[in-house]
């Protein structure tokens with residue numbers, strides 16, 4: 327648990343700390359409870375609460391009587407005090423969200439990915455969708471902290487740039503951060519999508535169950551998000567989590583890398599669709615994948631043998647990957663989500679739960695906890711928006727991102 331400091335020089339640190347604790351408590355916290363949790367003196371805490379209240383970030387809630395003495399006033403987050411927008415670029419669908427100060431999604435929209443080589447047009451479409459969503463959510467423009475963009479890796483995090491993600495050829499070497507700043511006049515942060523997804527799930531995790539966890543992202547590609555001691559692991563270049571070439575089936579299909587049975591290649595949506603006979607070619611346009619997966623699910627429900635066999639094989643590959651990941655990290659909890667997972671989860675999940683304990687490589691001493699992503703298909707976009715809030719909430723001595731702190 328982080329503790330406060332009674333030194334006057336770190337006032338903003340105390341504000342972010344207190345704000346974060348209030349945010350994590352659904353019913354709010356009284357000044358007395360906050361003093362106990364932070365170790366701050368009653369006087370310091372009173373000053374911090376006053377400043378947060380003047381900035382409009384917290385509200386005085388109901389008065390609660392518990393035992394003798396004065397009733398306690400609960401301090402609660404003013405959820406509509408600030409907002410952030412999130413964008414997730416994906417080969418099959420772009421997702422846009424707006425989150426309030428609690429990290430809850432208040433607006434959502436999807437749009438087909440930009441079908442053009444023109445970088446200005448691609449950026450303009452992202453900006454227009456973001457602006458339209460903020461308007462539809464009735465968000466005053468002076469309350470928008472910024473935009474978070476979740477991008478498929480690899481990225482250049484220092485430059486805020488996409489490098490050459492194989493599935494997004496139109497976006498190669500695009501300076502997403504700077505171009506979005508120019509186009510929207512808002513602060514922008516970029517993050518690899520699986521890392522953003524992990525951040526999003528941590529924000530949705532009020533009871534700290536994901537302080538140490540792994541997140542298996544299953545969309546057009548696969549990726550791994552890692553949380554260690556409450557922080558998302560970014561790696562040296564912001565590209566941690568590339569598990570596409572984890573070998574899960576030595577007899578599986580040959581990947582472009584030369585190995586057989588790489589996870590990304592084995593569970594690739596276009597491969598499942600081809601193997602199940604839903605499509606006649608592996609060369610499927612990305613925007614056709616969601617409808618294809620819906621067709622695969624429908625066929626499996628109707629008892630189609632090929633569809634069921636394909637789903638069984640995918641579940642087995644995912645189970646093997648989850649076990650290897652957990653052996654490596656000792657995370658204990660593995661979150662699973664992403665656009666492909668959302669469309670196939672009702673078929674894959676029961677099978678996965680059955681197979682997991684039987685994977686022979688398992689070394690964990692406790693049962694592995696498998697949970698579904700709470701944010702569904704919005705996990706990366708919402709996580710990117712929460713990264714913007716993170717700048718405000720993370721209890722660091724460096725300060726608070728509001729002008730009147």
Ligand SMILES: [Zn+2]
Pocket residue numbers: 570571581582583584585588591
């Ligand atoms: Zn490979």
